[in-house]
Amino acid sequence: MTDTPLDVVGIGNAIVDVLVHADDGFLDAHALTKGAMTLIDEARAGSLYADMGPGVEMSGGSAANTMAGLAAMGGRAAFIGKVRDDQLGAVFADDIRAAGVRFDTPPAADGAPTARCLVVVTPDAQRTMGTFLGASVELGPDDVDDDLVAAAQITYLEGYLWDPPGAKQAFRKAQRIAHANGRRVALSLSDPFCVERHRAEFAELVAAHVDILFANEAEITSLYEVDSFDAALQQVRGHCEVAALTRSEKGSVVVRGGEVHVVDAHPVDAVIDTTGAGDLYAAGFLYGLTRGRGLAECARLGGVAAAEVIGHIGARAQADLSRLAASA
């Protein structure tokens, strides 16, 4: 049994990011789709690393970023994800624990190395990702700690989990345990191409198994195959208890039954790197939600956290988010 109550347990791919600055030509040369996440194999990862300039390594992973952000806001967070028992895996584990997130998933003793994501930041502050899933593919149902999920108010799952086959089973198991314990399940759609890869399953999940949905405009319009934000908004209403739809500089729209909030983006001096914007929005939002705040306030907190992370390089918060949230 878990003795301390948890706000959120996040389940996702455990990834170390390698951030490099490059121009659009680099993306073209390596067939990376700008603004999106492309899955790459070990050989392609090797050729990308060989071609690029010096990078900065920092722990990443979408749900992991969200849990680190939640902890930085003062929330109680845990993370489930698979690294290898290699150097990068140790870095990932050290970082997320140092951020105040409980992380107990045992590392894989053999197989592929710890997952890494090459994050290319172009001069327009957009980020483009090439992910080698590595040890993430080893995540399976056995890694889902029943007590941890039962103890958390919300189980937060990233859509990217649908890419490695075993992780999908872990996702399904966590969702069942959460609901069996009267807890809520949140899903981030992760990426429009991820939605394209798994559209039918995601639509079924959202309609039947997800209580709280996070999606940006490209993801939600892809999910419902509609061509305007408003058309997607009309679709999602009633499909899950809460939907938080992010729109970059246009802010976010949050719906719960008949309740709809249209909340502005938090002002940012200069957008340096958009990596982690959606992850940190979810962190702020979940922080508010687990404290019983109103939806407009949850959206505001999400905006504050997202604004912090896009103001610097990297997908983990650097400033004191709990102080920012209180003063903003």
Place this chain on the structure above:
Amino acid sequence: MTDTPLDVVGIGNAIVDVLVHADDGFLDAHALTKGAMTLIDEARAGSLYADMGPGVEMSGGSAANTMAGLAAMGGRAAFIGKVRDDQLGAVFADDIRAAGVRFDTPPAADGAPTARCLVVVTPDAQRTMGTFLGASVELGPDDVDDDLVAAAQITYLEGYLWDPPGAKQAFRKAQRIAHANGRRVALSLSDPFCVERHRAEFAELVAAHVDILFANEAEITSLYEVDSFDAALQQVRGHCEVAALTRSEKGSVVVRGGEVHVVDAHPVDAVIDTTGAGDLYAAGFLYGLTRGRGLAECARLGGVAAAEVIGHIGARAQADLSRLAASA
């Protein structure tokens, strides 16, 4: 009796615009509040005209612009407003009739000259207005043609009517006739400073006598004295049947009971002059509404019409709006 059915009858100040280009220094020198409409007397109008460069005269007036736009989209529109029997008054009458709008209000035979509005367009495409109400103050209940109002699906009233005292009585009378005939009443809040001048009365109107409300973000937050768009949105829901809230480049948010639409702005190549943006949004929206279109489509049509008028100088449409609306 009016023999032809009407879509909308608009009631407003009948004004001829004089458009000049000037920099922000001109606004400061003449104590004009940027982006807003300031009421000026005849003497101040004279000194402004003396100081400014050559201007372009074109018929204006907020509700009049909306009726001209509605006619340009293919709608059946009428206008009630007061000019003087002078040269500018004849220009106004000729222009609005040429636009296809029925206009029968008899001109004043004496008193102040036809109203004029000095529209200063600054290099950032913002417009700042100084209005001399002139003959508009002569508009009164007798000018409201009962049959015309009874024949129109919607009576559209501009908030600016609250400035000249007699016009307010005309407004009240039109609202009563419309409702007595099972018709709907629409109100545009016109300007945040206009809202400030008449806040209590506007709030009572919106709560009790208005079916369709048009307001931009500054106006609706001023009406409810709240500091965010979302807070205003929560207030306005349920206060009138339909509220269409415009947000410049952020598009518009439209609510009707539990129904909420968040609709993007129509793309514009270059914003030349924002004069008339709100007026033409209302035109497109009312065109859709009187044809039984869904609210999202009404908002889209409003966006198409607004995008046309901000792409050139002046507050009346120049392109074929009905064609634009069909193809957009």
